[in-house]
Amino acid sequence: MxxxxxxxxxxxxxxxxxxxxxxxxxxxxxxxxxxxxxxxxxxxxxxxxxxxxxxxxxxxxxxxxxxxxxxxxxxxxxxxxMVKSSMNMGIAATYAVLAQTAWIYISSGALWRLMRLRKGPVIAALYPVGFLLVQALLAWLAAYGIASGVQMFVPGLVGKLIGWTLGGVLAYGILDFFRRKDNKFFAYYLMHDYAYSARTRGAxxxxxxxxxxxxxxxxxxxxxxxxxxxxxxxxxxxxxxxxxxxxxxxxxxxxxxxxxxxxxxxxxxxxxxxxxxxxxxxxxxxxxxxxxxxxxxxxxxxxxxxxxxxxxxxxxxxxxxxxxxxxxxxxxxxxxxxxxxxxxxxxxxxxxxxxxxxxxxxxxxxxxxxxxxxxxxxxxxxxxxHGRPPSKSRIETPVNRFRSLAP
Structure with missing residues (x-):
């Protein structure tokens, strides 16, 4: 030129x-x-x-x-x-957001329709849900193990209180470890990403x-x-x-x-x-x-x-x-x-x-x-x-359930 x-x-x-x-x-x-x-x-x-x-x-x-x-x-x-502000929540709040986001995508039918387009981004969306649940399961198993072990040596109510207190501390430590290492796992980050639009149902x-x-x-x-x-x-x-x-x-x-x-x-x-x-x-x-x-x-x-x-x-x-x-x-x-x-x-x-x-x-x-x-x-x-043809393998099938342009 x-x-x-x-x-x-x-x-x-x-x-x-x-x-x-x-x-x-x-x-x-x-x-x-x-x-x-x-x-x-x-x-x-x-x-x-x-x-x-x-x-x-x-x-x-x-x-x-x-x-x-x-x-x-x-x-x-x-x-x-605004992204930082929306991510500024603790462990419990993140799990509450997880439940809310999953419910919105599942109950609306959006999740199943998105899977008809591309499975990759849907898997990416499901990854933080799955990995956060795995973290919760590991924390619970650790807490249960500690509580059970303590009660073997200290029976009765005192043993339960000591065991579950120590188990709760360990469980929180496990969850906090994953949260602090999220720059490697991206579970919290992605969860907040999908929740940002889901919390307002797309508005x-x-x-x-x-x-x-x-x-x-x-x-x-x-x-x-x-x-x-x-x-x-x-x-x-x-x-x-x-x-x-x-x-x-x-x-x-x-x-x-x-x-x-x-x-x-x-x-x-x-x-x-x-x-x-x-x-x-x-x-x-x-x-x-x-x-x-x-x-x-x-x-x-x-x-x-x-x-x-x-x-x-x-x-x-x-x-x-x-x-x-x-x-x-x-x-x-x-x-x-x-x-x-x-x-x-x-x-x-x-x-x-x-x-x-x-x-x-x-x-x-x-x-x-x-x-x-x-x-x-x-x-x-x-x-x-100008004049470049679109990709032949593009997807144009309308699969969205919600198509209204106004409330």
């Missing part, structure tokens, strides 16, 4: 993370590391420096790709504080709605700037937040014909985990609305190798809200098994949580998906993927 036909010279990127309690610097450092790796593989140049514009979290990218110089400002739309919590209004304002301001593209990216749970944020934006603002190109990229989405819940009217309505829009151009990228995402499931169609004149999204695979070398795939294939972030990382042999070309390259998302 020559300088004369270059479409994008300046870009604003808004990245919406999933349910992640970490500071946005984690994403900056991931981008720094992986962009360097991808540029070495693909033969282009990328350099990062501190954020230049307003806004608290982000970084600036200067790239030379296809002989074109491009400046991109990347901003993380922050909601990790957005008020604090999230308020933060989404701020996101709309940030993106709206960028659309008034003299730039070439505004790219909104939603990863994991951030995908369904992005759907509603952009739906709100389009309802409140008419896009300028001479303004920046507005683009929308969803990665590793788990939309059905929310849209299949009874009270997710807002999300279902936003999905139906976004499906018929000409702008932004919406691309949904997943991969069957990502066991935490609803790979190649069209989020609009499987939710059962696809209008007759549905235009979007374009659904295709990042093709992990083809884009990663056999050695690299062998290293990653059982690291499920790492694979869920592969969309933001370098590939050994990228096909037509390259995160850094999209976020820092000279083409808009529409120009890059």
């Amino acid at each position: 020559s300088e004369q036909v270059q479409r994008v010279k300046r870009r604003r990127v808004f990245y919406i993370p999933g349910y992640d309690p970490f500071h946005p610097r984690r994403y900056r450092e991931l981008y720094r590391k992986e962009s360097a790796a991808q540029s070495a593989i693909s033969g282009y140049e990328i350099a990062l420096k501190p954020k230049q514009g307003k806004g608290p979290y982000g970084w600036h990218v200067s790239a030379k790709i296809d002989a074109c110089d491009v400046e991109s400002e990347i901003e993380v739309l922050y909601w990790a504080d 957005n919590p008020p604090e999230l709605e308020a933060r989404m209004e701020e996101f709309v304002a940030r993106i709206s301001e960028a659309l008034e700037a003299e730039i070439d593209e505004v790219l909104v990216i939603g990863h994991s749970s951030g995908a369904h937040i992005g759907v509603s944020v952009l739906a709100d934006l389009l309802r409140s603002k008419e896009l300028r014909a001479d303004g920046p190109e507005l683009s929308f990229l969803t990665l590793g989405q788990v939309v059905p985990m929310v849209s299949f819940l009874p009270d997710a009217w807002r999300l279902r309505a936003d999905l139906a609305f976004m499906a018929v829009q000409e702008r932004p151009f919406w691309v949904d990228v997943t991969a069957p190798g990502d066991g935490c995402a609803f790979a190649l499931c069209d989020p609009v169609s499987v939710t059962g809200v696809a209008p007759a004149d549905k235009k979007q999204p374009l659904v295709f695979s990042a093709a992990f098994t083809q884009s990663l070398s056999p050695q690299r795939w062998g290293e990653l294939r059982w690291r499920f949580f790492r694979l869920h972030f592969q969309y933001l990382c370098a590939f050994d042999a990228p096909k037509d998906y390259d995160y850094f070309q999209i976020t820092a390259g000279p083409m808009t998302l529409l120009e890059r993927y």
